[in-house]
Amino acid sequence: MDRAFQRTKIISDHLLQSNSPHIISANACLSYSPPELTEVSHFDIKEMRKLLDGHNLEDRDWLYNLVIQSKLFNPRQVGEKVFVSPDYNQTMEQQREMTMKRIAYLFERGVFQGWLTGKGIEAALRKIAQAEVIEMFDHSLSVKMGVHFSLWGGAIKFLGTKRHHDKWLKDTENYVVKGCFAMTELGHGSNVKGIETVTTYDSNTGEFVINTPCESAQKYWIGGAANVRNFSFFKICMQHIRWSFRSLKLMGKIKGLHAFICQIRDADGKICHNIRIADCGHKIGLNGVDNGRIWFDNVRIPRENVLNSVADVSPDGEYLSAIKDPDQRFAAFMAPLTSGRVNIASSAVHISKIGLSIAIRYALSRRAFSITPNGPEILLLDYPSHQRRLLPLLAKTYAMSSAANHMKMIYVNRTPQSNKTIHVISSAFKATFTWHNQRTLQECREACGGQGLKTENHVGHLKSEFDVQSTFEGDNNVLMQQVSKALLAEYVAAKKRNNTFKGLGLEHMNKPCPIISSQLTSSLLRSRQFQMDAFCSRERDLLSRFAAEVSQYQVKGQSKQYAFILSYQLAEDLGRAFSDRLILQTFIEAEATMTTSSLKDVLGLLRSLYALTRMEEDAAFLRYGYLSKENDAAVRKEVIQLCSEVRPHALGLVSSFGIPDAFLSPIAFNWIDANSWYAVHQ
DSSP states (O other): HHHHHHHHHHHHHHHTTTOSSSSSSSOOOOOOOGGGGGGOOSSOHHHHHHHHHOOOOHHHHHHHHHHTOOGGGGGEEEEEEEEEEOTTTHHHHHHHHHHHHHHHHHHTTTTTTTTTOOHHHHHHHHHHHHHHHHHHHHHHHHHHIIIIIIIIIIHHHHHHHHHHIIIHHHHHHSSSSSSEEEEBBBSOSSSSGOOOOOOEETTTEEEEEEESSEEEEEEEEHHHHHHTTTTTEEEEGGGGOBOOOOSGGGGGOOOOOOEEEOOOOOSSOOBBTTEEEEOOOOOOOOOSSSEEEEEEEEHHHGGGOOSSSSSETTTTOEEESSSSOHHHHHHTTTTHHHHHHHHHHHHHHHHHHHHHHHHHHHHHOOOOOOOTTTOOOOOOGGGGGHHHHHHHHHHHHHHHHHHHHHHHHHTTTTOGGGHHHHHHHHHHHHHHHHHHHHHHHHHHHHGGGGGGSSGGGGHHHHHHHGGGTTTOOOHHHHHHHHHHHHHHHHHHHHHHTTTTOSSGGGGGGGGGOOOOOOSSSHHTTHHHHHHHHHHHHHHEEEEEEEEHHHHHHHHOOOOOOHHHHTTHHHOOOOHHHHHHHHHHHHHHHHTTTSSSHHHHHHHHHHHHHHHHHHHOOOTTHHHHHHHOHHHHHHHHHHHHHHHHHGGGHHHHHHTTTTOOGGGSSSSGGHHHTTTSSSHHOO
């Protein structure tokens, strides 16, 4: 009635041509209120950041500031704040040029010092921390450096020997030599064993002859190959490769995967003789990377250019390797890809943090609708439905952050005995974290409404920039199948060891199967023991089911490989169960390290929200009867309650990510000022 009276008065004054100087009274505009004015942190944000980042906080902050202070990183003032981000409105060529200029800037300031020649765990962690910061600014910049340092440089370091280290390693770190990594082909990506590039050894000249025998063998998606790199590192499968030995009876023998160095451009950037290169063209994202295609037309390289830490060829053509098993040799040649999966998994968590920081800060200052007549509009994050959209994703990101730190520490402390563990964990986490990142960015985009569509607000564009993570360095579905295969191998081996499981965290299989209570109270649902029991029960049952199904297919005459293919649904469920259990396990371990009750309390809320959200989401809990319908309903109800309890901590939780304001976006702060008329013309 008040509104009706007000409207009637305005119309009446207008019709009566009132003498009032203000015929229609102006309503007060919406005003931005920083969430910091009303949101109180209930825990130590700095201590929480130490837990999340895990290592090298000073190195991260130094690099953040290095980026923010340079005009090369496209600083743009919006309202009272300055933001840095790539200019995605630039052409593909301009983005590539800016990427190289930024690399030069970082190199000149010593960012890459020790990235290849540094020794020890501290040097490795420093490199990882700095790579994560760069990834948060621009994916193209990160991928260019990842290809050069981790793939090209890492292959020389781990697959080469002293002659290669002396010749290439320091020059690679100093960008005297620029390298790329040419493994993927048009016809084969995930199936590396199927690649078709042909190499023949000519014992008369002591050279390898590399040839692209057909169009499907062209090297494809080779980052850095299109227009700026000087050298290409690539792996070649020997299945279809004929080594010319002096003994005719050895001609054509299959020797498996091997790695060679081949120069594709001269010092002036001109393409070398008998090599053809074409651009892969414009992409939905990552256009600062010059992905190219390469054809080799009987290109000759010296024998010394084979990376020979795993296998070598003598001058007279004798094949030399201490690893006799072809499968083990293949695994050794694939080792450099492990670092890529570790970096991708870790970066996916950080990009999720950016999306959530923007969407949650926006939800803490943006209002919509009121629940009483003439009442104030409600903050988006005070709506239970909005909490339900964002806060479980926040809990998952916290859990995955702990898991990523766990994975990185295993990687930097790796030994030959732990290589399998690293491969399985990095494969599982790379798939799980990148899937989570894409879902998070999509939900954050929608939660920001129309503002989420603007490139300057990052969230929408980050989706296209990081979409590639789901398929490069291993298609996620294929990686999850590798995880399940590894778990199946452990299961079979354990049966031969009188049911003793060792490794991959499967020791819980040695204990009696946990019993899930039929009456799930709130306190039980939130207990660490119940959550671990539920996750372990699911994993052990799925592993047993998977092994039984594969065995049944084999009994019916199917090969082991085809039996595995036919059991793909259980394999997918098992891969996710393994990943979820390990994430929860590492989160519980991180929670236990906290000595402050306020930190332990909020981490306990997040841990429960993560665990129960996964129980609610994964149909396996109902499909295989780990939870009854009544218990599933109880889980869902508890998730809603946990969201409401996490809500007061939302600002503190995203602030604990330690991301500088400049790396976020205008709608994370004063979005009214950022969209004002003044902002358009400043």
